[in-house]
Amino acid sequence: MSSANAHGGRQDSSGSPGVIRLTVNGKRYEFKVGVDVMPFTALRELLRDRLGLTSLKEMCEGEGVCGSCTVLVDGRPTLSCLTLAVDCDGKEIETVEGLAESGHPLLEAFSRNYAYQCGYCTPGFIMSAKALLDRNPDPSYEDIVRGLSGNICRCGTYAAILSATREAADALKARRGGGGL
Ligand code: FES
Ligand code: FES
Structure with missing residues (x-):
């Protein structure tokens, strides 16, 4: 049994670390919050640095004004530099790859x-x-x-x-x- 924790991931009743589950370009991933992904990790960092999706760029250094880091989250264009990875638990992500x-x-x-x-x-x-x-x-x-x-x-x-x-x-x-x- 699991429930949403304060950082958007799921935490089970035994108190084990929360996890987030994402589907990225049709593949399913699971990350432990606090281990694989920090509560403050931007979606862009997770996708680019952890999953190696180097299509993601950061032209405005995370100011949210250029759109070069845009990915689709459940079909909606989303600035991955301003989106927390933990807030994407359960969502479908699409990138150019x-x-x-x-x-x-x-x-x-x-x-x-x-x-x-x-x-x-x-x-x-x-x-x-x-x-x-x-x-x-x-x-x-x-x-x-x-x-x-x-x-x-x-x-x-x-x-x-x-x-x-x-x-x-x-x-x-x-x-x-x-x-x-
Ligand atoms: S910023 Fe160089 S091609 Fe668009
Ligand atoms: S890097 Fe410019 S909006 Fe995300």
Whole structure:
């Protein structure tokens, strides 16, 4: 029997350390709070430093203004630098590595459109775009601008990012038409 503890993890009645369970890109993980993960550990640190998901970037040093650390938590774009790992107990996390494994068209579209220069912002933009296309498969230009408004590209590749996102929407539509999704 377990119950939520003060730090968001679960603690059983014997007083053993709380644990958090996350599903990351379809794989299930369990971490002991206070051992594997501290109550103050940011989700970004857990994913990048512990699980080796190096797509996660930190362009604004955790100020919450750049969006380069964006991941999806239960389908919602989330700043992993400002999110405590223990608060994600029981949740599903998606990163660019998961999209690469599933062959999501956003990756090819970003590449074909040269939608990056240094590439530091790219994973965050791709995850915001993924969330947008999940909830709106046929976004207008304005929808895309709004959907990606939480992300910043210091290299100024915005026009290509918008084109890539629209191209990925078309590719997904073609797949659905062909019964692929
Ligand atoms: S690193 Fe900039 S918002 Fe998270
Ligand atoms: S490609 Fe360099 S910050 Fe966006």
